[in-house]
Each structure stands twice: as C-alpha cells, then as structure tokens.
Amino acid sequence: xxxxxxxxxxxxxxxxxxxxxxxxxxxxxxxxxxxxxxxxxxxxxxxxxxxxxxxxxxxxxxxxxxxxxxxxxxxxxxxxxxxxxxxxxxxxxxxxxxxxxxxxxxxxxxxxxxxxxxxxxxxxxxxxxxxxxxxxxxxxxxxxxxxxxxxxxxxxxxxxxxxxxxxxxxxxxxxxxxxxxxxxxxxxxxxxxxxxxxxxxxxxxxxxxxxxxxxxxxxxxxxxxxxxxxxxxxxxxxxxxxxxxxxxxxxxxxxxxxx
Amino acid sequence: xxxxxxxxxxxxxxxxxxxxxxxxxxxxxxxxxxxxxxxxxxxxxxxxxxxxxxxxxxxxxxxxxxxxxxxxxxxxxxxxxxxxxxxxxxxxxxxxxxxxxxxxxxxxxxxxxxxxxxxxxxxxxxxxxxxxxxxxxxxxxxxxxxxxxxxxxxxxxxxxxxxxxxxxxxxxxxxxxxxxxxxxxxxxxxxxxxxxxxxxxxxxxxxxxxxxxxxxxxxxxxxxxxxxxxxxxxxxxxxxxxxxxxxxxxxxxxxxxxxxxxxxxxxxxxxxxxxxxxxxxxxxxxxxxxxxxxxxxxxxx
Numbered sequence: 001x002x003x004x005x006x007x008x009x010x011x012x013x014x015x016x017x018x019x020x021x022x023x024x025x026x027x028x029x030x031x032x033x034x035x036x037x038x039x040x041x042x043x044x045x046x047x048x049x050x051x052x053x054x055x056x057x058x059x060x061x062x063x064x065x066x067x068x069x070x071x072x073x074x075x076x077x078x079x080x081x082x083x084x085x086x087x088x089x090x091x092x093x094x095x096x097x098x099x100x101x102x103x104x105x106x107x108x109x110x111x112x113x114x115x116x117x118x119x120x121x122x123x124x125x126x127x128x129x130x131x132x133x134x135x136x137x138x139x140x141x142x143x144x145x146x147x148x149x150x151x152x153x154x155x156x157x158x159x160x161x162x163x164x165x166x167x168x169x170x171x172x173x174x175x176x177x178x179x180x181x182x183x184x185x186x187x188x189x190x191x192x193x194x195x196x197x198x199x200x201x202x203x204x205x206x207x208x209x210x211x212x213x214x215x216x217x218x219x220x221x222x223x224x225x226x227x228x229x230x231x232x233x234x235x236x237x238x239x240x241x242x243x244x245x246x247x248x249x250x251x252x253x254x255x256x257x258x259x
Numbered sequence: 260x261x262x263x264x265x266x267x268x269x270x271x272x273x274x275x276x277x278x279x280x281x282x283x284x285x286x287x288x289x290x291x292x293x294x295x296x297x298x299x300x301x302x303x304x305x306x307x308x309x310x311x312x313x314x315x316x317x318x319x320x321x322x323x324x325x326x327x328x329x330x331x332x333x334x335x336x337x338x339x340x341x342x343x344x345x346x347x348x349x350x351x352x353x354x355x356x357x358x359x360x361x362x363x364x365x366x367x368x369x370x371x372x373x374x375x376x377x378x379x380x381x382x383x384x385x386x387x388x389x390x391x392x393x394x395x396x397x398x399x400x401x402x403x404x405x406x407x408x409x410x411x412x413x414x415x416x417x418x419x420x421x422x423x424x425x426x427x428x429x430x431x432x433x434x435x436x437x438x439x440x441x442x443x444x445x446x447x448x449x450x451x452x453x454x455x456x457x458x459x460x461x462x463x464x465x466x467x468x469x470x471x472x473x474x475x476x477x478x479x480x481x482x483x484x485x486x487x488x489x490x491x492x493x494x495x496x497x498x499x500x501x502x503x504x505x506x507x508x509x510x511x512x513x514x515x516x517x518x519x520x521x522x523x524x525x526x527x528x529x530x531x532x533x534x535x536x537x538x539x540x541x542x543x544x545x546x547x548x549x550x551x552x553x554x555x556x557x558x559x560x
Contacts (some may be wrong), residue, residue, distance in 0.1 A: 211316035225288030
C-alpha cells in the first residue's frame, strides 16, 4: 500500500505542544488502538495513534512533528494504515478502567467511546503534567467517571495516575486499558502485577518503527520477540511479564537505550 | 535432518538477512514459532548506523520496496543479541556482515566470533547503501578479496550473498567461489523505486531502494539456475518465496536450500508451512530425498 493522500481539514490546538489534525479521507472500521504511518513528505514517516477515525493528535517532539506543525488546513500528508492490533472491546455491562497519561489519551479516547457505545461502564484515570496538558477531558467526561491527576497539583490529585490507581479496587474492573509514557506504564504494570490482575490489562507500547509493517524487526521486544508494529502496539499484561517494558528500548540503529 | 555447508538444519528453510533479525529474541521466535531451519541476522557492520529516513519499506501490489540503509548497532553493540540467539535457539544462527573493504569485513567477522555464529553471510548485495553492499558485490575482484579476507579469520562456513543488479551474476559467484566461499546466496533485492503521484515525491526516504517479494521470483530462479551450472559450491535460493511450491521451484533451479524474507509479512510460521509442504511433495512424487530434485530442471532439457 502506497501512502494515501490525506488532506488536513481542521487543526485544533489541544495544548501549546499538542495539536489534533483532522484529515480526509478518514478510516472506516477502525480498531481503537491501531496506528497509522504519517509521512511528512521529504522529511520522515512516523507512527501515530489515531485519536478518531479521521484525526491524529500529535505532540511536538522532533524534526518530523515540528514540520507537521508547520502544515496548515488544506495542506496534505501521506498516510498508511491503519496498522497493528488495537484494544479488545468490552461487551455490554462490563466495567472498564482507562488509564491515560499525556498524549496516551489519544488512542484511548476512541477506545473509551467505543466501549461506551458497546454498553460498558467507563471509568477514566487521566493524568498530565498540569491542567493545560490534560487531553480530551471533555470526551472522557461524556462517558462516565473521570479521576484526574496532575504532576503540579493544578487539578485533581497532585501526583501520578498510579496515586489514584493505588486507592482503587482494581479487581472490580473487567478490563484495564493503559497508554502513556513508558515510565508511567511500567509503574501501572507493576501495580497491576502485584494485585494479580494483569490478565485483564492491555498496554499500548511505543518503539522505534522502521518498516512499520512487521517485516524488518526493528521494533521487536524482549524476551518474546513480538513485533510492536504488527503483533502490537497493544499487548496484554501477560504478554509483557518479564519483558523490556520500563527498562530499555532500541534506537534506529538497534542499540539498547535505557528508559 | 538436512546438511548444508556442514550445518545441520531440521528443514531447508532459512530466515533471510535483514528480516526480524535485529534482536536475539526475534531470531529465536522465528526459529521456535516460525519453524525456520536456520536464521540469518540483520547485516552488521563496523560502526553504528541509523539507516535511511522513513518511509523505509512499502508494500506494492507485486511485492515490497525497501531502503533500510543497513541500520545496525555495530558488531560490539550486536554481540549480546547474537549471544542470546545462540544460547536460546536450537537452530544454526548465521551472522550477516558488511563492510566497505576486505579489512572491514574481516574486522566485523572477528569481532563477532566470540558469540560463536554457526556461519557468516557476507552482504555484498544491498542495493541502496553507498560504499557498501552492491558497491562491493558488483566488482568480482573485490568479492574474491572480501571472501578470502573473512575465510582467513574464521573457521566456520562463509556464505556470500549476491546481487542480481549485475550484467552476469555467474562471474560474481565464481569470484566468491575462488575466494573460498562455502556457498553463495542468490539473490538480494532488485533496484526499484515508487513515486507518490499526488505530490511527486519519491516514496522511500532514500528515494530508491530494493524490490523483493513475488515480483522478483522469476529473476531469482534464473540467477539460481545460472549459478548452479557455473559453481561447484551450493547455491542458496532467495527471492519471492512465499509457498512450498515456490521453494520446490527454486530447488529444481538448483538451490540447495531456500531463504524466506518478505513473506513473514503474512505469517511468521511460513517456514514450518514451507518445510512441511516440501516433505509432502517429495513423498507424493516418490523422491527419497530433497537432493533428488536439486537442479532437476537442468536434467530435463
């Protein structure tokens, strides 16, 4: 599949460093948690989680995202996907806990919405550095209970999502979906492991993608050798037991880099 | 059990270089879950390389285009991955290596020896890395010198992976054989390119790259067919193999074993499937051994 031409229809400023780019055409039949490869022509192609079936929500972190931030409505980028395996949707009546940190809220918001539509009871723990960085609070609010944590205490609990998680009876939930910075995810992982509920949990990982389609092997994780781009990016907690999560990842050359 | 340049393989299918070979764990997975008879690592060179910018691989209707640009952590950085693969997989692990000249090839081979790879595969065929790969592999004198340099420093089999992007692949195969190669591997990708007509940009970050998958199989079959006639050493066939029928065709052209690369896109366990398919075919046709069909096409006309 060559990249399709996606025209930017709208740009929304979510926070000073985070913008949502709506594009046309969107994707039908999206599995929440899947990703797309966004080609900023002449610069690079990067994986991005979909925040709706026609939007990506991007944090400005490097050369490619900086170039993306220079694009205006009416401009276009290349798009391949959706790729990978998303979150497992709950069935009617299930109680789900969504744990989102920073831009990790992007792939989790369509998941929480799909879960709500399926008839699940949704509780979200939403974390960010400060009030202005809380992403999609309104979208999560519309679905059920939202517990907020901010690093600086400007809203909700002062601290991390794990500070809220510690006070919950995690056994009461049927499914737990997690996405955010790896340090946060590994803290959540350890807590859920201690409480013996890893089989209910799913984590969306990020790794350096080269081919993005499951052939090259640049994104394989230890010790399973599973490919984040094709066997993931969403993995069950059980799949990640004893894995490299929270310890190291690999850079573009394949060298290990400490988290 | 099947013997190839002294290595014992449970079936004649091998994971091709550059595919799922960046980490020791993924090599083990291809052996364990995939059923490969042996695995080849990502090509490792003298210094860390990040490779070309993305897109580095795209799927086309007829195959795949890629220009990875030999990303690798260098031989010191790869040692722990190779050791992991050797310690945790029950199949032979072949180290694919590259360099810009005979001395660099020898340096990388020596640098990886402590991890005890079962063989080395010399990448003199990557079509899109300046100064490396096919830049070396289209010069017969250099191929012979590179092969001899590695043979001098290692005591395990040395395979040489050839590029089809030359006027006569037999002359390069002969050069590898003269340098002491234990086998040749044919082919690497064919030069190719794709352009995004909406913007006019070449799609690959490196602009052009190498074509693999279904489209290249007839080219690979012809190269293997020609090399089989020209060489005494075994020819390992690779290029567009995604089924046991493709593998049998390649073996009948003269391949002593086959490598599979892009086809892992569809399923990682393709190796078991091909291995079982070959076995069933041999039994159905009454061949006592795979050796009965290696190069069979040469005897027919």
